[in-house]
Amino acid sequence: MTSLPIRPGRAVCAALSLFFLAGTRQAIAAEPAVQIGTQLILASNRDSTIDPPELVSMRDQFSQKGFAFTSFRRLSGEKLTLHKGKPAEIALPNQRTASIRLNDVKHGTAHVEVILSQLPSKVVISSTVLTLGREGSLFQHVGDYDGGQLILVISPADTVKPRRAALPTSWRPEPPLPRGELSSCSEMTCCP
């Protein structure tokens, strides 16, 4: 029988080799990077606004824990891609900044650190190390603002709908504090 120019066995082997080469190259080249969703929520007792309505569940959660906030307003929300060694900064309206850093990815689980700093000196106030998961969120209190309390919510990336235009129009950057000085009595001393 005459031999034909194209051999299926060779073609299959070649395709598999290319597939594994590409996969290996991608695995080697890919640096750890994870996506998270962040929201900045202003909780207060000013009124009973829940904006957006999805924050009702957050209100209930806080209510169960003894926080009697009546108003929850999302000031901003965005998806962030964290790369190892490249922290993402979130500027907060209360002269603070939250730096979210991907420390490592071990066994598929991302270890993330949230560092809260006071501007302009960037004095570190607190640090929170967490491991990301498919469910659950971190509600990190980041200080008071505009008669309420600011809460930074960190969630899995697919749960956040970006919303950037919710900052109150009345908000203006406050004058910077003296270098190294922390604002006194900015945190709650008791339940709201």
Added chain:
Amino acid sequence: MNRADCQSWTPLLSAFIDGELVSAQRLELERHLSTCAKCAARADDLRATSTLIRVGMEMRADEADFSDFADKVFARITPERLPWLERWKLSLSELLTYHRTAMVSSLVAAGIAVLIAVPLALRARQPAGYASPELAVQLVSTVPDAHLAPVVMKGDQGTIIWLVNHRHTLVMAPQAEPTTNGSQEADGGEAAGQNPSLKQQRPRGGEL
């Protein structure tokens, strides 16, 4: 010449004209034709008819176009090129017939490769960094100068970390230690965050 003689020679006339008779028969028939005018006339008619047919066939042959005759013949005798699917089937059947061991080992290797590659591909689809089922707080710390105590509370939807300022309560209540994730710490933090004044007002027993 009698009638029976003519009837016996008549069927041989055509073969005689075509030169197909053996010499003995041909000599006898020629002798008969020389004596029988009727059979001789019949033989002449047959000869004329044969000539007419041959001339007519030659004329038809001259009219026919044989310029691409050879190409047509070669086109018929050359095997037709099969479509690619048929070629692959043929090649596969050839491989499975004559190279069975190599093909079976290749298929096994390909199967193993698929078994390895499919889970990897499915894993790649999962968002990176989310192998754990639930978000968990590992460590919370504050700087001493900030006079903040982190209170960790675990709820249904996640973990709340509340920063409690204890600058004015240092004298009245012990400083809250930085807590780690856990229900006990969460409960303690919540209590500290909600009602620090309860500790101050709690009656203390006197000396016995």
